[in-house]
Amino acid sequence: QVQLVESGGGLVQPGGSLRLSCATSLFTSDRYVFGWFRQAPGKEREGVSCISDTGGTTYYPDSVKGRFTISRDNAKNTVDLQMNNLRFEDTAVYYCAARAAHLSSVYTLCEMKPHGDYWGKGTQVTVSS
Numbered sequence: 001q002v003q004l005v006e007s008g009g010g011l012v013q014p015g016g017s018l019r020l021s022c023a024t025s026l027f028t029s030d031r032y033v034f035g036w037f038r039q040a041p042g043k044e045r046e047g048v049s050c051i052s053d054t055g056g057t058t059y060y061p062d063s064v065k066g067r068f069t070i071s072r073d074n075a076k077n078t079v080d081l082q083m084n085n086l087r088f089e090d091t092a093v094y095y096c097a098a099r100a101a102h103l104s105s106v107y108t109l110c111e112m113k114p115h116g117d118y119w120g121k122g123t124q125v126t127v128s129s
Contacts (some may be wrong), residue, residue: 002024005024006020006122007023012086012125013129015085015086019083020081020096024079026077033105035048035093036070036079037116040089048061050107055072057106060071061111088128091128
């Protein structure tokens with residue numbers, strides 16, 4: 001059974017940093033495009049960072065560009081999201097998702113539904129003073 005397990009969420013002040021991690025049991029994780037998504041109360045789920053199967057290509061929407069960095073370690077089967085200069089509006093539940101690389105680019109994973117085929121249960125990030 002495929003599993004994606006997120007960790008690293010928590011409470012942080014505006015301007016602070018958090019690092020999220022996604023551990024995956026996908027047997028061949030290097031054949032998958034991965035992404036981080038978030039959903040705030042009353043809002044649709046949105047992609048915030050996506051990375052290609054090789055790690056060579058990434059995608060960020062303007063809302064997080066320059067503040068968030070996605071990375072992956074295929075040997076360890078992990079995908080991390082470094083979030084810096086956090087803002088109140090970054091408060092949300094953050095999810096890790098994956099889709100087979102032959103079905104999705106980093107752009108389509110982040111920007112087009114159904115986004116991922118595999119999802120974690122999410123981790124809460126709260127930015128508050």
